[in-house]
Amino acid sequence: MTRKKMRATLIGGGVVVLSLATLLVLFAMRDSIVFFYTPSDITEKSVKGDQRFRLGGLVADGSVERGTDANVRFVVTDTIKTVPVIYKGILPDLFREGQGVVAEGRLRDGVFRADSVLAKHDENYMPPEVAKSLKEKGVKLGPGATHKNPGAAGS
Amino acid sequence: MITEIGHFALVLALALALVQMVLPVLGARRGDVAMMQVGEPAAVAQFAMVSVAFAALTYAYVVSDFSVKNVFENSHSAKPMIYKVTGVWGNHEGSMLLWLLMLTGFGAAVAVFGRALPDRMRANVLGVQASIAVAFGLFIILTSNPFLRLTPAPFDGQGLNPILQDPALAIHPPFLYAGYVGFSVAFSFAVAALIEGQTTAAWARWVRPWTLAAWMCLTVGIALGSWWAYYELGWGGWWFWDPVENASFMPWLAGTALLHSAIVMEKREALKVWTILLAILTFSLSLLGAFLVRSGVLSSVHAFAVDPERGVFILAIMVVFVGGSLALFAARMGALRQGGLFAPISREGSLVVNNVLLTTSCATVLIGTLYPLVLESLSGTKFSVGPPYFNATFVPLMIPLLMALPLGPALAWKRGDLAAAMQRLLASMILGLIAIVAAFAVLYRGPWLAPFAMGLGVWVMAAAVQELLVRSRFGEIGWRAAWARLKGMPSSAHGTAIAHFGVGLMVVGIAGVSGYKLEDTRAMTAKSSVSFAGYDITFEGVAPAKGPNYTERQGVFRVRDAAGGRVVTTLRPSQRVYRASRQTTTEAGIMATALGDLYLVLGEAKDNGSYTVKLYFHPLVRFIWIGAFIMFVGGLLSLSDRRLRIGAPRRARRREEKDAAVA
Numbered sequence: 001m002t003r004k005k006m007r008a009t010l011i012g013g014g015v016v017v018l019s020l021a022t023l024l025v026l027f028a029m030r031d032s033i034v035f036f037y038t039p040s041d042i043t044e045k046s047v048k049g050d051q052r053f054r055l056g057g058l059v060a061d062g063s064v065e066r067g068t069d070a071n072v073r074f075v076v077t078d079t080i081k082t083v084p085v086i087y088k089g090i091l092p093d094l095f096r097e098g099q100g101v102v103a104e105g106r107l108r109d110g111v112f113r114a115d116s117v118l119a120k121h122d123e124n125y126m127p128p129e130v131a132k133s134l135k136e137k138g139v140k141l142g143p144g145a146t147h148k149n150p151g152a153a154g155s
Numbered sequence: 156m157i158t159e160i161g162h163f164a165l166v167l168a169l170a171l172a173l174v175q176m177v178l179p180v181l182g183a184r185r186g187d188v189a190m191m192q193v194g195e196p197a198a199v200a201q202f203a204m205v206s207v208a209f210a211a212l213t214y215a216y217v218v219s220d221f222s223v224k225n226v227f228e229n230s231h232s233a234k235p236m237i238y239k240v241t242g243v244w245g246n247h248e249g250s251m252l253l254w255l256l257m258l259t260g261f262g263a264a265v266a267v268f269g270r271a272l273p274d275r276m277r278a279n280v281l282g283v284q285a286s287i288a289v290a291f292g293l294f295i296i297l298t299s300n301p302f303l304r305l306t307p308a309p310f311d312g313q314g315l316n317p318i319l320q321d322p323a324l325a326i327h328p329p330f331l332y333a334g335y336v337g338f339s340v341a342f343s344f345a346v347a348a349l350i351e352g353q354t355t356a357a358w359a360r361w362v363r364p365w366t367l368a369a370w371m372c373l374t375v376g377i378a379l380g381s382w383w384a385y386y387e388l389g390w391g392g393w394w395f396w397d398p399v400e401n402a403s404f405m406p407w408l409a410g411t412a413l414l415h416s417a418i419v420m421e422k423r424e425a426l427k428v429w430t431i432l433l434a435i436l437t438f439s440l441s442l443l444g445a446f447l448v449r450s451g452v453l454s455s456v457h458a459f460a461v462d463p464e465r466g467v468f469i470l471a472i473m474v475v476f477v478g479g480s481l482a483l484f485a486a487r488m489g490a491l492r493q494g495g496l497f498a499p500i501s502r503e504g505s506l507v508v509n510n511v512l513l514t515t516s517c518a519t520v521l522i523g524t525l526y527p528l529v530l531e532s533l534s535g536t537k538f539s540v541g542p543p544y545f546n547a548t549f550v551p552l553m554i555p556l557l558m559a560l561p562l563g564p565a566l567a568w569k570r571g572d573l574a575a576a577m578q579r580l581l582a583s584m585i586l587g588l589i590a591i592v593a594a595f596a597v598l599y600r601g602p603w604l605a606p607f608a609m610g611l612g613v614w615v616m617a618a619a620v621q622e623l624l625v626r627s628r629f630g631e632i633g634w635r636a637a638w639a640r641l642k643g644m645p646s647s648a649h650g651t652a653i654a655h656f657g658v659g660l661m662v663v664g665i666a667g668v669s670g671y672k673l674e675d676t677r678a679m680t681a682k683s684s685v686s687f688a689g690y691d692i693t694f695e696g697v698a699p700a701k702g703p704n705y706t707e708r709q710g711v712f713r714v715r716d717a718a719g720g721r722v723v724t725t726l727r728p729s730q731r732v733y734r735a736s737r738q739t740t741t742e743a744g745i746m747a748t749a750l751g752d753l754y755l756v757l758g759e760a761k762d763n764g765s766y767t768v769k770l771y772f773h774p775l776v777r778f779i780w781i782g783a784f785i786m787f788v789g790g791l792l793s794l795s796d797r798r799l800r801i802g803a804p805r806r807a808r809r810r811e812e813k814d815a816a817v818a
Contacts, residue, residue: 002496009499014511021515024548025522032543033527035536054539068763070676088676090389090758090769093730093739104541 034104039081047107055083055112056102064097076101076112083107087114158223161211162302165252168204168259169292171197175262175285179278180350191274194281195266201288202256202263209243209256212301216243222308225249225301231314231735233704241325242315247449247465248301250328254445255291257329257336262288265340265365272361279347280340287339290472298465314735317705323383331376331403335441337369338410342438342480345431349483352490354431359421362434364794366417370410371790377403378783389728389741389756391771393668393779396545401524402444408517409437412510419506423568425494426503429510432484439477440517446473447524498570505563505571512556519548550604557611557662561618564651565625583621587614598671605670608662615659619652647796654789657782664778667751673772680765688772690723690753691715697757697766700729707731707742710757710766714746728757752776 036054037047047053055076063075072091075082085103095101095117103114175197182190212225216239221227229246230239238245244253262284269277295301318324344362348354380403385393394400413433420430450466497503523540531537561583565576577584591610598606624630626648627641673688681696695711709729715722726744733740744755751774758767 003493006496006498010507013499013507017511017515021519021548021552024551025519028523028544028547029526029540032547033538033540035538066759066761068678068761068765070678070767072767090676090741090756090767093741 036102038078039076039083040078042083042107043081049108050106052104052106054102054104055085055114056100057083059095059097059099059101061097076103083112084110085112085114087117089115089117091117157211157214158220158302158304161208161215162300164204164207164211165292165296165302168201168208168255169289169296171201171204172259172285172288172292175201176282176289178282180282183275183278183282183350188274191278194278194285195270197285198259198262198266198281201285202259205252205256205259208302209252212249212252213240213243216240219312220308221310221312222304222306223301224303224305227305227309227312229315230312231704232311233735234315234320235703237322237325238315238320242319244328245315245319245324248295248299250332251291251295251299252301253329254332254336255288255295257332258284258288258291258339261337261340261365265343269361275351276347279350280343283343283346283350284339287343287476290476294465294468294472298468312735314733317731317733317736317738317740318387320704320733321383321387323379324387327376327379327383329376330372330379334369334371334373334376334410335403335406335444337365337372338406338413338434338438338441340365340369341413341434342476345434346480346483348431349480349487352487354420354427354491356421356424359417359430363414363417363421366410366414366434366437367790367794370407370414371787371794373403373407373410374783374790375787377407378780382780385776386743386745387740389743389769391674391743391754391756391769391773393773393776396523396542398524399444399448401520402447405517405520405524406437406440406444408513408520409433409440412513412517413437415506415509415513419503420494423495423497423503425497426507426510427494428488428491431491433510433514435477435480435484436514439473439480440521442469442473442476445469495569497568500566500573501571502563502566502568505559505566508559509556509563512552516549516552516556519552520545523548554608554611557615557658560615560655560658561622564622564655565618579625580618580621583614583617586617587611590614601670605666608666608670612659612662612664612666615662616656617659619656619659623649623652645796647793650789650791650793650796652789653792654786657785657787657789659782660778660785661782664775664782667775667778668773671774673770675770677768677770678761678765679768680763683765685768685770686717687770688753689717691717691720692755692770694766694768700727702731704735705731705733708757710744710755710768712744712755712768714753726753726755728755730757730759747777750774 034052034054036056037045038057039055041047042055057076057078060075060077060082063073065073067073071086071088073084073086074097075084077083085105087103087105102118103112104116104118105112105114107113175194178190178197179192179194182188182193212223214220215223215226216230217236219226219230219232219239221230225246225248229249230242234242242249244250262281265284266277266281269280272280341362344358344365348358377400380400381393384390384395413430416426416430416433419426446466446469449469450463495503523544527538527540561580562573562576565579566573587610590613591606594606594609623641623644624637627637627644629637629641631637632640675685675687677685679685679694681694684691684693686692691714693713693715695713698709698711700707700709707729709727712726712728713722714724714726724746726746728744729742731740731742732738741756744757746753751772754771754773756769756771758769760766
C-alpha cells in the first residue's frame with residue numbers, strides 16, 4: 001500500500017461517512033425540530049393541526065383545574081391571547097399560576113394537548129424564550145416574573 | 156480573616172500562573188535551563204495557593220459565615236453538614252473555583268510526574284497549562300469572585316437549591332470538571348508539540364495516561380449526572396439530550412476518539428496530525444461546554460445565573476484558545492513528519508473507523524445543540540431540537556461502530572485479516588444473533604431496533620471476553636497455563652476488554668429501557684389498586700414525614716407480586732417542601748430488581764381527594780450506569796499498565812546516577 005493509496009482510502013472513507021451523516025442531519029432537522037410559539041403566534045402564524053410545537057407563556061390566574069382523572073387543565077396566556085391546555089401527567093414542582101411555563105405537544109380542536117410541561121429549577125425563573133417573547137409583545141412582567149435564576153445546578 | 160486569606164491566595168495563584176506562563180516558554184526558546192525549570196515549582200505552588208483559596212471558601216461554608224455573599228446566597232445554617240461542604244461547588248462562583256483547583260492540580264501533576272519529559276517539552280506544556288489557568292483565574296477574580304463580603308452580615312442564608320442536596324449530585328461536578336479540565340493536559344501537550352514543530356510516538360505515550368484519566372472522570376461524571384436526573388427529577392428518564400448534557404457528552408465523544416487515535420500514534424507513529432488536532436478539539440469542546448452552561452444562552456435545567464459579562468468573558472477565552480491553537484496548528488501542520496503506512500483492514504484501520512464515527516457523531520450532536528442558538532440569533536425564530544433529532548442521527552452512527560468494535564482488537568497491526576478475525580470471534584457473533592432472536596421471541600413488542608441493539612450489546616460483551624480467552628489460549632493449552640497467560644497479559648489488554656464489556660452492557664441497558672419502557676398515569680384514591688408491569692400496586696394513602704431541613708408528604712404504595720400476591724415492597728414516593736426556600740421537590744419511589752426498576756412518582760391532590768400517580772417500569776436501566784462504572788474500572792486498569800509509565804523511572808534513574816557520580 002502506497003502513501004497515496006492510503007490517503008485516498010482514508011479521505012474516501014471519511015467523505016462517505018460525512019455525507020451520510022449530512023443526509024441524516026438534514027432529514028432529522030426537517031422532521032424533528034420543534035418551534036416555539038406564544039398564544040398570539042398561533043393565530044398569527046396559522047399553526048397547522050398536526051404540528052408539534054412548544055407553547056410558552058404565563059399560566060393564567062385561577063385557570064388550573066385539577067379535576068378527578070389523571071388530566072390537568074390550565075390556560076396559557078401572553079396577556080393578549082389565551083390557549084387552553086390539557087396535560088396528562090404530573091406538573092413540575094415549580095408550576096404556579098401567574099408564572100412562566102413551556103409546554104410541548106400538539107394543538108387539536110383549539111385545545112393544546114401537552115405531553116410534557118417543562119420544569120424549571122427556581123420559582124422566580126422565567127424560561128428565556130417566554131421572557132423574550134412576552135417582552136416583544138410589550139407585556140410588562142411582574143416582580144415575581146423577572147428573568148433571574150440564582151443558585152442552580154453544578155454542571 | 157480566613158476568607159481574606161483565601162482571596163489573597165487566589166490572587167497569588169494568578170500571579171504565579173502569569174510567571175509560569177511566560178518564563179518556561181521563554182526559557183525553552185532561548186535554551187535557558189534555569190528559566191525552564193521555573194515551571195515545576197510554579198505549578199506546584201500555584202496548586203497549593205488555589206487549594207488554600209478553596210479550603211478558605213469551604214471553611215466559610217462549614218461555619219456558615221453569611222458575611223460572605225456567596226455563602227449567604229447558597230447556604231443555610233440548618234443544612235446538613237455534607238451539603239454545606241458540597242454546596243461550595245453547587246453555585247457558579249464556587250464551581251469555577253473548583254474548576255481552577257482541578258486545572259492547577261493537573262498542572263502540578265504534570266510538573267511532578269513529567270520529570271522524564273524532555274526539558275523543552277515540559278517547559279512548553281507547563282507554560283500552556285498556566286495560560287489556561289491565567290484565563291480562568293482572571294475570569295474568577297474579575298467576574299465571579301466567591302470571596303466578596305456583605306455588610307452587614309445577614310442573619311441566615313438563602314439555602315442551597317434543594318434538588319442539589321443529594322449525594323450523587325454532590326460528587327457529580329468534581330468528576331465532571333476533572334474530566335473537562337483533564338483534557339487541558341492533552342491540549343497543552345498538543346500546543347507544546349506544535350510550538351516545537353515536532354511530534355514523536357513518545358508524545359502519544361505521554362499524553363495517553365492524562366487523556367485516559369480525564370476520560371475516566373468524565374465517564375463517571377456524566378453517568379452520575381444521568382443517574383441523578385433519573386431518580387431526582389422524577390421525569391423517569393436517564394438522558395434527555397438536553398443542551399447541557401450534550402455539552403458534557405461532546406468532549407466525551409471527542410475524548411474517546413482521542414484515546415484511540417493516540418494508541419495508533421504511539422504504536423505505529425501514524426495519524427499524528429489528526430491526533431494533535433483531536434487533542435485541541437477535545438479541550439475546545441470542554442470550553443464550549445463551559446460557555447454554553449455559564450453564559451445563559453441556553454434554557455436548561457442547568458442554567459446558571461444569567462450574566463452577559465460572564466458569557467462574553469468565557470467566549471473571549473474560547474476564541475483565544477481555540478482560535479490560537481487552531482491557527483498554530485494550521486501554521487505548523489506541514490512540519491509534522493509523516494507516520495507509518497497501514498492497510499484499510501488492520502488494527503489501525505479499525506481505530507480510524509472508530510475515530511471517523513465518533514467524531515462524526517460528535518459533530519451531529521454539536522449541530523443539534525448549536526443550530527437552534529445560531530438560527531435564533533440570526534433570524535429570531537425560536538425552536539428546539541429534541542430527542543427525535545439525536546435518535547435519528549446519533550443512533551445510525553453508533554450501529555456500525557458497535558458492529559466493528561469487537562473486530563478491532565482481533566485485527567493485526569499494519570495488515571489484518573478480517574475473515575480470520577470474524578472466525579476467531581464466531582462464538583460471540585452467534586451469541587449476539589441468539590440474543591436478537593431471543594429478544595424478539597420473548598418480548599415481541601417494541602421497536603425493531605431494540606432487539607437488534609440488544610444483540611449488538613451482547614456481541615460486544617461476549618467478544619470482549621472471548622478476545623481475552625482466545626489470546627490466553629484457553630481450550631488450547633491446559634487451563635492452568637492459560638490462566639497464567641491471562642494473568643501475564645499487560646493490564647492495558649485487560650483494561651480494553653473490560654471497558655469494551657462495559658460499553659456492551661450499557662448498550663443492552665439502553666436498548667432495554669428505550670425499547671420496552673412501560674409508562675402509565677393514573678388518578679388514584681386511597682385504598683385503590685392498579686395492576687402494572689406484573690405487580691399489583693395498592694395506594695394506601697398519604698402520610699406526612701419530616702427530614703432534617705424539609706417536611707414531606709409521602710404516598711404509601713404496597714407493591715404485590717401479581718402472580719403470588721406476596722407483598723414485595725412498600726414504595727414511598729413523596730413531595731418535599733424545604734423549609735429555608737419553601738421550594739418543593741418530587742422524590743420518586745424506586746424498587747430495583749434484576750430485570751428493571753419499578754418507579755413511582757406522586758403528583759398533586761385532585762379535587763376529589765385522589766392523587767395523580769405516574770408509574771414506570773424501566774427494564775435493565777441499571778445496566779447503563781453499571782456499564783459506565785465498568786468502563787471506568789477498565790480505564791483504571793489500563794492506567795495501571797506500567798508500559799504507560801515507562802521512561803519515567805528510567806530517566807529518573809539516569810539523573811540519580813549522574814547526581815551520585817557528581818557526589
